[in-house]
Amino acid sequence: MRHYDLVILGAGSGNMLLTKEFAQLRTAIVEPDRFGGTCLNRGCIPSKMFVVAADAAVSARSAGRLGVHAAVERVDWKAIRDRVFGRIDPLHESALDYRRDNGVDVYTELGRFVAPKVLQVGDEQITADVFVVGVGSRPMVPDIPGLDTVPYHTSDTIMRIDEVPRSMAVIGGGYIAAEFGHVFDAFGAEVTVIQRGPRLLMAEDEQISARFTELASRRHRVLLGATVTSVERTASGVAVAVTCAEGDQVVEAETLFVCAGRRPNTDRMDAAAGGLELDGHGHIVTDDAYRTSVPGVWALGDAANHFQLKHMANAESRLVRHNLLHPEDVRTLPNRVAPHAVFTSPQIAGVGLTEQVARRDGIDYLVSVRDYADTAYGWALEDTTSFVKVLADPADRTILGAHIIGPQAATLIQPLIQAMTLGQTVDQVGRDVLYIHPALTEAVEQALLDL
Structure with a gap:
């Protein structure tokens, strides 16, 4: 039994x-798939x-509203796909070689706990003083x-068709x-x-x-308020039987894409056999410092939280690193503000x-x-559907939430994230900061001034 x-x-x-x-430590990584995880290989980045x-x-086809009459001559899917994975795929081998060098x-087989802090990997068992679970x-x-009789794709496979x-x-939805x-x-x-619910992006x-x-x-x-009752193969693809407000109907399509959420991989590593406490969704239960129920075992990322956000997992990784290196100064994340796009x-x-x-x-709030x-800049875009929404505490005037739909939303929200993190008021962020004219950030400024 090898010890690390x-x-x-x-x-x-x-x-x-x-x-x-x-x-200076004897270390190992257990990864049965590809280095980089979901984000790099089949998630955020590709x-x-x-x-x-x-x-x-879409920009080319919709440019007519600006007086620019353009068309898309051809979409070369294979060229797009190969550009994406031609850049991503080589990173696995280089990362693996870097660690080994x-x-x-590096163990490339599935690891399963057989007892607390004892891992079965292939034909051997390994132990360690410290485990970090980020599966x-x-x-x-x-x-x-x-569904088990028809071809279908998930986010793991759809980008490589x-x-x-x-x-x-x-x-x-x-x-x-x-x-x-x-x-x-x-x-x-x-x-x-x-979509089962009454709206998309519930x-x-x-x-x-x-x-x-x-x-x-x-x-x-x-199709909203819709329940899929069955699927079956057809000569040209699949037929999806649906019950919804519009009545029973059949959706026929060449390709079926299943996007029904995600689940943590803790079952594959037999977390329970390792003594790790799980919540009702299968996530590993941790304290605010990401320590688990087993001393010396830490957990982070999708295996431990419900956010499914790479930037949150990265922040947790930095925190766990600090705590491993400085056990006398164990820290927690400075805030629980978890932005997404x-x-x-x-x-x-x-x-x-x-x-x-x-x-x-029953939370008191102001909204703009x-x-x-x-x-x-909204005029320049001929935009008629996008908006910025900000909620604030009427007592201390801090920002409670912010929500944006429209071009550059993921960038426009950043000053509001910083304000929430730093505890700044809408007055400070709205009045004490200069916003470049005529940039889109003026929509954020106007929402703050309105509050």
């Missing part, structure tokens, strides 16, 4: 732990590279009659469906989105969700409290909504 000072399970954000300060190409196609043992998550596949399908049925619905619609597929502020549902329905066929069209970004949660929980159309 430190073993890391998962080479996503967990791989970032191993800086030069750990060089999907955004596809989104940028889709944005270019620097004295880190990530995977797409959830719902229990739909017939050989050609754009003529039609696509999307089960789910969350952020993955929103982003890839945009991509494949932009590249010529007829997209049908099948986790967003209800005003953002409603606006996005309205805009997406102009591009796609959107959905890179669809239009782009969406949010942070903090939504209006529906404020009402539900300002349209991009109220700014000079």
Whole structure:
């Protein structure tokens, strides 16, 4: 049985732990898939590279409103795909070689706990003084009659297909469906989105969700309040039987794309056998410093939290690194502000409290909504649908939440994230800061001044 000072399970954000300060330790990484985790290989990074190409196609087709009459001559899917993965795929081998060349043992088989701090990897068992669990998550596949008999894709596979399908049925209405619905619609597929809830992007502020549902329905066929009762293979693809407010119907498509959420990979590593406490969703329970129920075992990323955000996992990795190196000075994350963005069209970004949660929980709030159309740059864009929404505490005037839908939303929200993190008031951020004219940030400024 080989013993280590430190073993890391998962080479996503967990791989970032191993800086030069750990060089004197005997260390190992257990990664049965690819270095870089979900984000690099089948998540944030490749999907955004596809989104940028889709944005270019949509921009060209919609430029007529500006007096620029353009058309998309051809979308070369294979060239787009190969540009994406031609850049990404070589990074796995180089990362693996780098770790091995620097004295880190890398195990490329699945690791499973057989006892607390005892891991079975292939034919051998390894132990360690310290384990860090960062095994990530995977797409959830719902229990739909017939699904196991038909070809379908998840976010793990959809980006590597050989050609754009003529039609696509999307089960789910969350952020993955929103982003890839945009991509494949932009590249010529007829997209049908099948959503259980009354709106798309239900986790967003209800005003953002409603606006996005309205805009997406102009591009796609959107079935709301819909339940998939079965799927079956057809000569040309799949048939999806759906019950919804419009009555029972069958959606036929060449390709089926399942976007039903994600689940942590803790079952694959048998966390329970390792003595690790799990919550009802299968996430490892940690304290604010990311210590688990087993002394000497830490956890981070999608295996430990519900955010499913790479920037959150990276922050956790930095925190755990500090705590491992400085056990006398254990720290926690300085705040729980977890911003996010959905890179669809239009782009969406949010942070903090939504209006529906404020009402539900009886939280006092002030709210301001300002349209991009109220700014000079909004005029330049001929924008009629985008807006900035900010919620504030009426007593101490700090920002409770911010939500944006429209071009550059993920960038525009950043000063509001910083204000929330630093505890600044709407007065400080709205009046004491100069906003460049006529940039889109004036929409943020106007919302703050309105408050």
